[in-house]
Amino acid sequence: MGILKRLLQKLSLFPGIFGLGFICLLLATILSDLSPFILQKMIDGPLTALSQGGELGALYPMGVLYLIVLAVGQIISYIGNRVLIHGGNKVTAQLRDQAFLVMQQLPISYFDDKPAGKIATRIVNDTETLRTQFYNSCMYLVIHLMRFFFIMGVIFTINPMMGLLLCLIFPIFYGIQSLYKHMTDKPMKDFFDSRSEINTQVNELLHGASMIQLYGQEERVIDEFDQTTEKMTVANDRLVLADSIASWSLTEFLKYIVIAGILTIAGLSYLGGDLGMTAGFLFINLNYVIQLFDLMANLIRRLPDIRRSLETGERVLTFLDEKVEADATEEIKIDRAAVEFDHVTFAYEEGKPVLKDISIQAHPGQTLALVGHTGSGKSSIMNLLYRFYDPQEGEIRIDGQNIRHFSRESLRSHMGIVLQDPYLFSGTIASNVAMSQTDIDRDRVLDALKQVGALPMIQRLEKGIDHPVVEKGSAFSSGERQLISFARTLYMNPKILILDEATSHIDTETEEIIQKAMAVLQKGRTTFIIAHRLSTIQDADQILVLSEGRIVERGQHADLIAHGGIYAQMQAIQQTVE
Incomplete structure (x- = not known):
């Protein structure tokens, strides 16, 4: 009965509509269901008299009255039905x-x-x-x-x-x-x-x-x-x-x-x-x-x-009734974009931590790269940074502010994210870059596309940045979708860049174009790069090597190669494959 009660309580959202509908149907019921009495009077009165030689004229007034009562009842019933169905539709909506x-x-x-x-x-x-x-x-x-x-x-x-x-x-x-x-x-x-x-x-x-x-x-x-x-x-x-x-x-x-x-x-x-x-x-x-x-x-x-x-x-x-994400209302203000992970431990399932005692310091304007074998915890660190999840232990701070104390929307508004699998929405190239159907700065859109090297692609299209994008951008190649996705990040002009395997679907020539654009973009911004291709992160200010949820090595490319550890082994394997 609890479910029935809760569903019926939804009718109280629109009391005027349902009240009017029920009143109309009550009136329609009275008119429609009492109208047979008029027919009874007609049958026992004028019709019976007519069969016995009476005049037809006495039948007309009662017939007209019956039709009027019936018509009014049906009209009111129609109105009542329409009103109630409209109310039901509004509750459902x-x-x-x-x-x-x-x-x-x-x-x-x-x-x-x-x-x-x-x-x-x-x-x-x-x-x-x-x-x-x-x-x-x-x-x-x-x-x-x-x-x-x-x-x-x-x-x-x-x-x-x-x-x-x-x-x-x-x-x-x-x-x-x-x-x-x-x-x-x-x-x-x-x-x-x-x-x-x-x-x-x-x-x-x-x-x-x-x-x-x-x-x-x-x-x-x-x-x-x-x-x-x-x-x-x-x-x-x-x-x-x-x-x-x-x-x-x-x-x-x-x-x-x-x-x-x-x-x-x-x-x-x-x-x-x-x-x-x-x-x-x-x-x-x-x-x-x-x-x-x-x-x-x-x-x-x-x-x-x-x-x-x-x-x-x-x-x-x-x-x-599912428990929605609790979120703060205060907006975070980011100026320097100094990011710190302070002894962070995180698990998707209780008792099975995927990150263990992670400590990271990314200074303003630095480029920090995360490498490691599949399942080592690279993407989990990024999931925590843009608060898809919150850690069970430790804190994540930006400019000394614990990000858990601020709204997710305000936090993410300072981040530009390019994921491994680029996702485009139905619309146009311009709306996908600006992530909006209105108030699009077309000059900024073109500039962002130009910086990532997508201008030749735009020039080939008859409608340019107004070229339509079907669901998920299936008409574009993986590299083209990634270029549009990267331009989207540039358009946002974020304080923090997060590149999650951003060049994994791009050929070598396109990667070189993006690397040049990234070099310009990274100035004054804190950048996190997740990459399997170590050639894309050799110039990073700091490289973190993860294994089984822990940071096992950290340093710059040359230092890690000289160290001869996991990073050096990964580099040797990739050079052999290439």
């Missing part, structure tokens, strides 16, 4: 926006073991399911219940005996509803699980299409996708079967039995000479019985949907 905001505020560690497809399902599909199967169903449920009790009240008023007899059928409807729930519980779970799995598979296919083709895995991927879609199809077929049997066939069967009973009783009364039941009275009884059964059939369908949607609601609310 609010949930979706909140989920998206939570996703942006989650720590990077949350995404380490979460498939992107499942997270997308929570934000997109599950919130949409709440809209269609919970909020919209709740709206219709309220409408149906409102009409149900209203009609039952009318039936008890005009025919108490029939009202009591109809109450005997309710346990049967409860049984049908339980049967429907039993038939749909597992298929519905399979359906949503399969949909989530499909999202994950599609996401992996989009990001790994080249590897799938290179390793000839197309058939395997297609088979896995077909199995998932088959599971989803089977589940949907079972839902359709349950819907057709439980919610319609059985309720229709009961409805016609009751109608046949009413007509039989009326016929026997007529044949027995008892004319106390008029045609209009018979009509109104049949009309309300038919409406009542139709409402119960809809209730059978809606109630399980609401119950099942609570599982979806629980997944969404659980996601919304």
Whole structure:
């Protein structure tokens, strides 16, 4: 009940909308469900008189009144439905926006073991399911219940005996509803699980299409996708079967039995000479019985949907309850950009440290390089510097300020980061360099591209810096994407540069161009370079060699070579390979 309560509490976000919608539907229910009384009067009055030689004129006023009442009721019902659906859409949009905001505020560690497809399902599909199967169903449920009790009240008023007899059928409807729930519980779970799995598979296919083709895995991927879609199809077929049997066939069967009973009783009364039941009275009884059964059939369908949607609601609310990253509000001010790691220890998993007692001092304007074998902890140090994670022990200070005490956004605004795998966003080259769709300084964009040696590439493009970039920049080569990514960093004019394997996807000629640009850029800036190619860091002011999470050697290139340790061995191996 906690999930149901929390989901219903979301309606209070828009009280005016839902209040207006319910008032409209209440009025529409009264008008629509009382309109049959006008028909009863018409049947027992002017129509009966007409069959006995009366005049047609008396029928017109009642007919016009009936049409007016019916039309007004339908118009008000339409307005009420639109208003309530609009309210449900706004609640869903609010949930979706909140989920998206939570996703942006989650720590990077949350995404380490979460498939992107499942997270997308929570934000997109599950919130949409709440809209269609919970909020919209709740709206219709309220409408149906409102009409149900209203009609039952009318039936008890005009025919108490029939009202009591109809109450005997309710346990049967409860049984049908339980049967429907039993038939749909597992298929519905399979359906949503399969949909989530499909999202994950599609996401992996989009990001790994080249590897799938290179390793000839197309058939395997297609088979896995077909199995998932088959599971989803089977589940949907079972839902359709349950819907057709439980919610319609059985309720229709009961409805016609009751109608046949009413007509039989009326016929026997007529044949027995008892004319106390008029045609209009018979009509109104049949009309309300038919409406009542139709409402119960809809209730059978809606109630399980609401119950099942609570599982979806629980997944969404659980996601919304995820602990977001705590962050300070104070903005850090960086002038000199002196960076210090003071006895830092860090672990992604408790008890398994990947960095052990790391101490680093990078003076303003220095270039500091990190080298080491895969898994030695190089990237982890950078993850701590731009606060994707915080250390369990020790402090990281910039200009003597503990970075944990300042907001991440303000810290990162002073850093220019070029990652090993360059990522471009949909837009243009200019928007990717400036990281903005508005207020782009085109001269600065061109200057940044020129400094990294990307001007010849820009000149080849018909639209220059306005050339469109599709998702992830797939139309550009790896080297071109890296050049744009590097220009992005230059455009920011940061105090601190972080180059994480920035030249790993660039050919030798392009690397030489970037090295020249870097030499200009690094003046007055503190630079961290992670590199496997030792030729790119020979001029670094300080080189740190990491092994198993510890700094085992430090110094300049010539000193480390003379030392004959791990760095010298790495240099010898690379020279041999080259």
